[in-house]
Each structure stands twice: as structure tokens, then as C-alpha cells.
Amino acid sequence: MTGEVTTTAQVIDGKAFAAGLRARIADAVPTFEAAIGRAPGLAVVLVGDDPASAVYVGSKGKATVAAGMASFEHRLPASASQAEVEALLVTLNADEAVDGILLQLPLPGHLDEQAAVATIHPDKDVDGLTPVSAGRLALGIPGMVPCTPYGCLLLLQDRLGDLSGKDAVVIGRSILVGKPMAQLLLGANCTVTMAHSRTKDLPDLVRRADIVVAAVGRAEMIKGDWIKPGAIVIDVGINRLAAAPGEAKGRLVGDVDYASAAAVAAAVTPVPGGVGPMTIACLLRNTLVAAHRRAGLADPKGF
Numbered sequence: 142m143t144g145e146v147t148t149t150a151q152v153i154d155g156k157a158f159a160a161g162l163r164a165r166i167a168d169a170v171p172t173f174e175a176a177i178g179r180a181p182g183l184a185v186v187l188v189g190d191d192p193a194s195a196v197y198v199g200s201k202g203k204a205t206v207a208a209g210m211a212s213f214e215h216r217l218p219a220s221a222s223q224a225e226v227e228a229l230l231v232t233l234n235a236d237e238a239v240d241g242i243l244l245q246l247p248l249p250g251h252l253d254e255q256a257a258v259a260t261i262h263p264d265k266d267v268d269g270l271t272p273v274s275a276g277r278l279a280l281g282i283p284g285m286v287p288c289t290p291y292g293c294l295l296l297l298q299d300r301l302g303d304l305s306g307k308d309a310v311v312i313g314r315s316i317l318v319g320k321p322m323a324q325l326l327l328g329a330n331c332t333v334t335m336a337h338s339r340t341k342d343l344p345d346l347v348r349r350a351d352i353v354v355a356a357v358g359r360a361e362m363i364k365g366d367w368i369k370p371g372a373i374v375i376d377v378g379i380n381r382l383a384a385a386p387g388e389a390k391g392r393l394v395g396d397v398d399y400a401s402a403a404a405v406a407a408a409v410t411p412v413p414g415g416v417g418p419m420t421i422a423c424l425l426r427n428t429l430v431a432a433h434r435r436a437g438l439a440d441p442k443g444f
């Protein structure tokens with residue numbers, strides 16, 4: 142019999158992996174509480190009324206409580222000034238019950254995101270976005286690592302073990318994902334190429350990679366014929382398509398054209414259910430770690 146051999150990639154189940162991580166975090170919380178006399182605390186700040194952000198903040202609060210940690214939710218109106226946002230962050234920096242602070246992004250357009258984030262004390266920066274955290278990551282010094290890229294790294298290591306010598310391409314150069322992802326992969330001894338909207342011959346570049354991390358924010362842009370057979374594909378994109386006739390809302394898709402990529406790759410993360418759930422699990426992990434460091438305890442083992 143002749144004809145093409147079609148492979149079907151394994152699905153990397155981020156939802157299941159995140160559930161396991163969250164369960165292990167919940168198991169570690171009572172030990173911390175017994176030693177310090179209080180649970181780790183996470184404060185999440187939402188400015189404005191972006192519906193997606195409100196959903197993410199609600200999910201973070203629920204996950205925090207489910208892990209046995211203390212959740213502090215702060216909402217400011219969309220009209221809040223830079224000074225008001227920064228004043229709240231300064232108050233949270235000084236609050237002994239708060240180990241981690243997260244400022245939900247994006248902020249309303251009139252606010253300076255970088256300046257606001259930089260107000261967060263680096264020891265409480267569980268989002269890993271302050272200049273100090275970014276500098277520590279670049280220098281390879283222990284610090285807080287942004288949640289989404291850290292989640293991607295955990296999924297890759299779970300699949301491949303040692304990443305040394307792998308060719309990795311990161312598509313997208315955001316502060317939230319692309320740049321820290323590249324640093325983490327470099328730290329894991331990958332050979333890393335960063336690609337972005339002005340990269341030439343992107344399909345050819347992607348075709349050389351053993352690991353593809355897509356974080357470009359364009360629905361289904363990366364096609365299966367760009368993927369090297371046997372590569373691992375991590376799709377960070379979350380894009381909602383326009384609703385088809387008869388649908389209340391459009392489907393969620395990633396930055397990767399899943400069906401065509403799955404025919405070539407060894408393994409692919411789905412959207413939804415891939416990288417997304419890892420973001421919140423890693424936020425809890427960072428909060429647990431921050432709480433230990435602030436209390437002068439050794440980092441919890443196995444995280």
C-alpha cells in the first residue's frame with residue numbers, strides 16, 4: 142500500500158497537569174501555616190471592567206482559596222489615576238499578610254503599566270514582571286518567573302526531560318511571555334531563536350525547531366507545514382473567532398492551526414486546556430515560594 146503516513150500528535154493536557162500542580166501546592170500549604178501561623182496570601186488588583194480580566198481575577202481568587210491560601214481581591218474603577226493604583230500597591234507591599242501581589246493586565250489605556258508594575262516590591266512580585274524580576278531572570282539569579290512561560294517550561298520538561306541542545310523558536314516578544322520564555326529556554330540550555338512580526342522567512346525558521354512556542358496573538362497563524370516532524374508545539378495564544386451562524390460565541394483557538402500541526406508534531410498543547418490553566422497554577426506556585434522566602438524558610442521542595 143502506498144500513500145502518505147499521517148501521524149497524530151499527542152495532546153499535552155495542561156488542564157490535568159495544572160490540576161496536579163495545584164493539588165501538590167494545596168498539600169504544602171498546611172506545613173507553611175503550621176510553621177508561620179498563617180496561610181500564604183495573594184492580593185490581586187483589577188483596574189476597570191474588562192470582562193475577560195474580571196473572569197481571570199475571579200478564577201485566581203477561587204484557585205487561591207481552593208489551595209488553602211488567603212485571597213485579597215482589590216477592584217479599582219476604570220477612572221482610577223496612576224497615583225491611586227500605585228498607592229494601593231504600596232499599601233499591599235507593606236501588608237504582612239500579603240506574600241504575593243498581582244496587577245491584572247491590561248490596564249486601562251490612560252495608565253502606565255510598566256510604572257505601576259515597578260511599584261510592586263520584588264519579593265512579592267509573583268507575576269515576575271518587575272524590572273528586578275526580569276533582571277534576575279536575565280542574569281540567572283533566583284527570583285520570580287512570569288507564570289505563563291514558567292508553565293510552558295514545566296510542560297516541556299514533563300514531556301522531554303532535559304531540554305539541553307534542543308533548537309527552540311519563540312514567536313512573539315512580549316514582556317509577559319515571549320521575552321521571559323526565551324530566557325527560561327536559554328537557562329535550560331536550548332538554542333533559542335526569537336521571532337516576531339518583522340522576522341523574515343518565519344516558516345523556514347520554525348521548520349528547524351524541535352520546540353515551537355507560539356505567543357504572537359494571531360489566530361491559527363502557525364501552520365502544520367511550518368512544523369518539523371516530531372517537534373513539540375506549545376501554543377500560548379488565546380483568540381476568540383467570530384461566532385459562526387447559530388453560535389452564541391465564537392470558538393477559542395490558539396496561534397497554531399491545531400489540526401494541521403497535530404498531523405506533523407509529536408505533541409501539541411490544545412486551546413483551551415493547554416497553557417492557559419498552567420498560568421493560574423504557576424501563580425499559586427509563585428505565591429507559595431514567595432511566602433517561604435519572605436518567612437526565611439527554604440523553598441518548598443518539588444516546585
Ligand SMILES: Nc1nc2c(c(=O)[nH]1)N[C@@H](CN(C=O)c1ccc(C(=O)N[C@@H](CCC(=O)O)C(=O)O)cc1)CN2
Binds near residue numbers: 247268317
Ligand atoms: N498580570 C497578568 N495579567 C495577565 C496575565 C498574567 O499572567 N499576569 N495573563 C493573561 C490572562 N490570564 C491570567 O491573568 C489567563 C489567561 C487564560 C487562562 C486560561 O485558563 N484560559 C483557558 C480558557 C479560558 C476561556 O474559556 O476563556 C484555557 O486556555 O484553557 C488563565 C489565565 C493576560 N493578563
